[in-house]
């Protein structure tokens with residue numbers, strides 16, 4: 117499935133017959149793991165790419181798709197991977213296809229506990245959640261996290277990673293259906309976005325939370341800062357709400373709080389050892405039963421446009437997935 121024009125999810129995509137990819141990835145030229153794709157994860161970068169609005173702008177036409185789950189066809193020597201292994205792989209591009217190529221350091225064995233659809237939702241969301249909560253937000257056992265957009269991909273992943281860290285979680289969502297999804301993801305408390313969400317959060321947390329994880333931005337930002345307790349950290353992850361908030365820094369001084377940026381992709385891209393370290397932590401959390409990716413809408417590859425519209429129209433819960441071949 118290729119992006120052939122930058123006209124939005126309705127019309128930007130077209131199916132094409134392409135040759136098998138070479139075992140080479142742009143991040144590891146001349147080397148790469150070739151994966152027979154079973155499921156492809158669908159996320160905001162793909163949606164933005166159909167409009168030419170993502171920071172990475174490949175030449176048209178190109179195959180989008182940043183992550184997949186499947187079976188290894190070939191792997192570089194010394195990668196620890198072999199033909200036939202079930203894996204989750206972050207390919208950055210090229211995932212909406214029957215075969216994709218990923219760097220070895222971005223390819224991880226997939227636990228038998230997880231089906232391929234869950235594997236396609238493992239890297240972007242869970243690695244981001246670990247990076248944002250633990251490495252950037254310094255979330256610790258016994259602390260409380262407030263999660264915006266809690267029923268979404270990053271949201272459900274972060275609720276599970278926070279629990280695995282021993283933290284308590286408060287989920288903020290916009291609908292009854294999303295309330296149920298946040299509970300399913302393991303939220304300790306769920307609050308509906310509305311006039312008084314900040315007061316509810318303050319009450320539930322006994323005066324304020326330690327970490328706010330915010331993939332939404334927009335007009336919630338000031339109330340997020342007000343929801344922090346002393347020493348609290350607000351971690352900025354994205355702007356699904358549209359507007360990029362501005363902060364009056366006197367609030368940070370008055371509250372003794374911090375605003376922290378967390379851009380997973382750019383940070384980890386050139387750091388293979390850090391990727392392996394995060395992968396090992398995520399695996400440990402899968403094995404301990406804390407991580408079970410929640411798959412929401414599923415579509416066949418041919419209906420990739422429909423999948424992108426689910427994200428665009430704020431209807432997504434958990435991870436949106438394309439089934440590329442029957443598993």
Ligand SMILES: NC(=O)c1ccc[n+]([C@@H]2O[C@H](COP(=O)([O-])OP(=O)(O)OC[C@H]3O[C@@H](n4cnc5c(N)ncnc54)[C@H](OP(=O)(O)O)[C@@H]3O)[C@@H](O)[C@H]2O)c1
Nearest residue numbers: 160265268269270289290331353354355356357379380430
């Ligand atoms: N910084 C990083 O490293 C990193 C990594 C991965 C993803 N991201 C970013 O994180 C954001 C969330 O990704 P995701 O995969 O979790 O998306 P998602 O599954 O669609 O969830 C996003 C949530 O944002 C909320 N939202 C509020 N206003 C919205 C609007 N106008 N349109 C759509 N959603 C809206 C929705 O929750 P309610 O309806 O409950 O409010 C929704 O559930 C994206 O911007 C993505 O690019 C950043």
